[in-house]
Amino acid sequence: MDDTEHAVPVEDGPKRVRAYFGGQLIADTVAPKLVWEDRPYPGYYFPREDVHMELLTPSGRGATSEALGEASCFDVVGGGRVAEAAAWQYPEAPVEGLRRLIRFDWEAMDAWFEEDEEVFVHPRSPYVRVDILASSRHVEVVLGGVTVADSHQPRLLFETGLPTRYYMPQVDLRMDLLLPSDTSTPCPYKGNAKYWSVAAGNEVFEDVVWTYPTPAPESVKIAGLACFLNEKVDLHVDGVLQERPDSPFS
Incomplete structure (x- = not known):
């Protein structure tokens, strides 16, 4: 600079x-x-x-x-x-x-x-990169002791300075446990996200899942896929429980 x-x-x-x-x-x-x-x-x-x-x-x-x-x-x-x-x-x-x-x-x-x-939102930084890669890793998400997602076909999103995000087809989620939310957040790199909460284990976990129905062109590979907030769920990748990251969204 x-x-x-x-x-x-x-x-x-x-x-x-x-x-x-x-x-x-x-x-x-x-x-x-x-x-x-x-x-x-x-x-x-x-x-x-x-x-x-x-x-x-x-x-x-x-x-x-x-x-x-x-x-x-x-x-x-x-x-x-x-x-x-x-x-x-x-x-x-x-x-x-x-x-x-x-x-x-x-x-x-x-x-x-x-x-x-x-x-939208703010100027895009020339030092932020977003890569979206198809993967065959086994990803499981557990909330309230209930497995709410289980996928062998995630797409991994790598964004500079943020934790890896695991986007999964909605058919790999327990959609019967998801509750629509009014929350929406914009991102200059990915578009506008829509959220769900999750009802599991006699508890409601607010706004822990999101999707980009119509993402920005450079992020079209995650269109319609669902992602859980790593910071607030138990995320297992290839059988290994991941540490919950410390991020601005923790």
């Missing part, structure tokens, strides 16, 4: 990036900066000349970043709507190359595009 002498990693982004709000194009650049400011994934920073600054008005609010200092905030106006303090700039940032750049609140914008494909 560039600017490695600074506490905040900064890197030139190779993709065209656009942000929309209120039906209007707010920012459009082929020279974004990827900045790992305060999370494990980056944020996009736009050169001012690639931002429709006429749609930004000083908000009168301030904000402070431990890494980048004091921020000047802007309201974003588009289509008769206002997103308050949804853009900001760090004029005194320790990374000089960031001082004239603008960052937008991801969730406050209506849509984001990398090239001509819409992107």
